[in-house]
Amino acid sequence: MVDIEWEVQVPAGGPTVNVTGTVEDVYSQLKTFDPEFGTEFPPTDHNDAIEAPGSAHSAGRQLPDGVPGRPSNGPGPGNWGRVSCSYNSAIHWCNDPLALAPIVPVSLLNRRDAYMYLNHITEVLTAALRRLLCFFGRAISASWKSLPKKRQKLALAFISAGFTVFLVLKLGCNLFYADYWEWETTSRFLGSPSANEIRDNSSNGDDLCDSFPTYHLSRVQVVLKVGSTEPPSRIETHIATVTRCITNLIVFSDHESQIKCHRVYNILATLPDSFWGNSSDAQAYRALQRGEFDTVESSQGWKLDRFKFLPMVERAYEMNPAAKWFVFLESDTYFVWDNLFRLLDQFDPSVPLYLGSPTSGKGRSWFAYGGSGFVLSTAAVQKLVARKVGSRGVYSQPPLNQRYEGLIKEDCCGDSVLGWALYKSGVKLSGMWPMFNPHPLHGVPFDEQHWCQPVISMHKLSLEDMTGLARWEKQRGRKHPLLYADLFEYTEWGNLGIKVNWDNGDWGGWQEPAPSPAHRSLEACREACHNHPECFSYTYHDSGHHCVFVPSVRLGAQKPATLRLSAGWDLDKIKQWRDTHQCRKPQWMKPSTDRIF
Structure with missing residues (x-):
């Protein structure tokens, strides 16, 4: 490892200072010249390139790792890995001409770093494999030449036949393997009234629920997550349309309140004091508890959202441990309940299942994008909330929230944290895109991937779309699953x-x-x-x-x-x-x- 020589102006535009070492060393030295150094470009530790930070899917950071300049020395391009400008170890390489770069999504940064690392490993392995193949090639060539012509022909015929069989099997798998099931499903909804009956009852919306299978909610627990900084009209419209018929609906938020006939639980009240301290999150949360809603920006309310995911799953299970499925959605999520129930009827809830639209998460894990909604089987929830027990029946593990307290604080998004916690519990995501869809109605790209597939959820729907879709669903009936092709006709293209x-x-x-x-x-x-x-x-x-x-x-x-x-x-x-x-x-x-x- 070669010490890096840096030439940095401190403060910006000031005299040039010569320093050496890693980014960590640079910061230590430069702060002796300027105590405020580092406030504009804070250093970032990217040492764990493959096990990327949980916030990797959305955060952005400055390059190269906070130092506003590039090294003045180095072995030059092509000498991979001899000089490091990572925070404190050799992952982020100074051989690249990186000067002061623009903000880059940290997911791309980590993927690039991991790619560079894996590319180097690949080069080493390729060279070793080449030598090995040359060795065996010479040995096989000598043996082949010693064989009689007749045996050579038989060997060639055998190799050709084997290769042909391999191709047939390979092509057969690709040709006949389908990425989908063609299930014959039945609706749990009761018979629907005629269109005239719907128009007659349209004044109060009660007809939306007259065929809803409320009996099925003994197996399915629906949880709505909202926030105090969200527009009240959006939450009220959601409860009047999408979740109108959910008689066992649980509503979690960051403040105790009442919406229509539903009690809204402050799920953040279950977190210990160690989560708060004197951070900006704590200040926003306390302001909400004092009823000072106008003083909290919607962006700060969104930041509080990440604290809700783990406790809401745990509390939902405590409130209804008999449920077979737990369905989580947000105030701008639209669910096609008929399709969801048809889907869940095909799976065994005693198997740990985690269903949703896949998004790349921490390390090699995947998480379900929260805006599209997600589903957990009771077995998955049990694995998530389980705690190890030591001698005499005493828990040897802290509760779920405290186990991931550090990650919750540093990550931007609770759905990412939940996905990682499930992954560490042995529950991997079953990606169900495009049935669970991150698009709003006006953003759905109707094509081969959005046509014959059933629609289970959409995200960021307008209030008008929520109301219109709920009534249109009722009017079209539920003899068949609602496909994207059907939704296309609703758009009146x-x-x-x-x-x-x-x-x-x-x-x-x-x-x-x-x-x-x-x-x-x-x-x-x-x-x-x-x-x-x-x-x-x-x-x-x-x-x-x-x-x-x-x-x-x-x-x-x-x-x-x-x-x-x-x-x-x-x-x-x-x-x-x-x-x-x-x-x-x-x-x-x-x-x-x-x-x-």
Whole structure:
């Protein structure tokens, strides 16, 4: 290991100071010149490249690890690993010309570091394998030459036959293996009334629940997580539509209150004092307890959310230990209850199961994205909350929350912490995307992956969509599972035209190279999309004069007039695609973390 020589101006714009060593050493030395050094670019320890921090999926940090400059010495590019500019050990390499870099998601940083590390290991192993193959090649070549011609021909025939069998089996698996089940499921909902009856009772919304299988809630415990800084209208609309029929609904928040006929439990009150101290989280929490809701920013309320996940799972189990399934959702999550119940009827709750939309988490774990909702079997919850017992029946482990107190404080997101805690308990995520969907209704990219699959959940729905979907679900009946293809018809896509101040290309779109005539005007963009076989909708940026093609059908959303955006859809192409993609049977997706959002 070579000591790094750094030339850093302290303070910024001040005299140049020469220091040596790792980032940790640099900070120690520079603080003797300027006690305030490090407040702008705090150092970050990235030593554990593969076991990345739990907040890796969303946080951003400065490079290279907080030092505003790059080393003035070093062995140069290509001499991998001889000089380290990690916080205190050799993981983040100074051979890269890293000067002062922009904020980069720490998930990418850790993946890059891990990639560099694994790439070096791969090079070493490749070289060793090459030598080994050369050795065996020479030995086999000598043996082959000593064989009679007849035996050589037989050996070649045997090798060819074996290779052919391997290819047939491999191709057969790929051709005949389906990533989904074609279950014949039945609805637990009772017979639905006619559309006329629905319109007659539409004034109070009570008809939404007249066919709901409330008896099934003895097996399914539904938990709604909310926050005091959320718009009250959103929570009230959710309880009036999505969770209206959930008679055993448990509502957890960061403040004790009452919403409609539901008691709202302050789940954070179960945490010990060690969680709070005098942090900004503690100050926000105490302000909420004093009823000073206007003094707490919504962003700070969101930060408090990470404290709720572990205690809410534990408390839900304590309140209803007889439940077979625990379903967790948020105030902007929409659940298609009929599809969810059909899905759960296919699984055994005595098996530890964790279902949701997969997101990369800490280390090699995956967690279910909280906004899409997630489901835990009773066996999974039992494994999570279990504590080791020592002699004389005394617990030898602290409670669940205290076991992960440090991680909860440092991580940004509670769904990530919960996923890691389940992973450490031996419960891995069963990824159910796209049935559990992070998109809102206007953001669903209707395509092959969002067509014959049942819709179980969506996220960030508007209040209008929650109300409209709940009533439309009731009206369409529940003879068959609700598929994305059905949801597509709800959007009334046939009425779409060019929309001004609209964007449908902010997710999943691409641009043609700059010389393309598509960028000349809105009409040129429309024509170019029509002529491109993979373009189904488009957005034109008039201010920047560029055209975005979208390979799916998305409703998109309204945007400020100052952005000068216009969006359109190729209705002829969309109709042709829809007519040639009729769903023979529902595709209930098999669990996977390779298939992700």
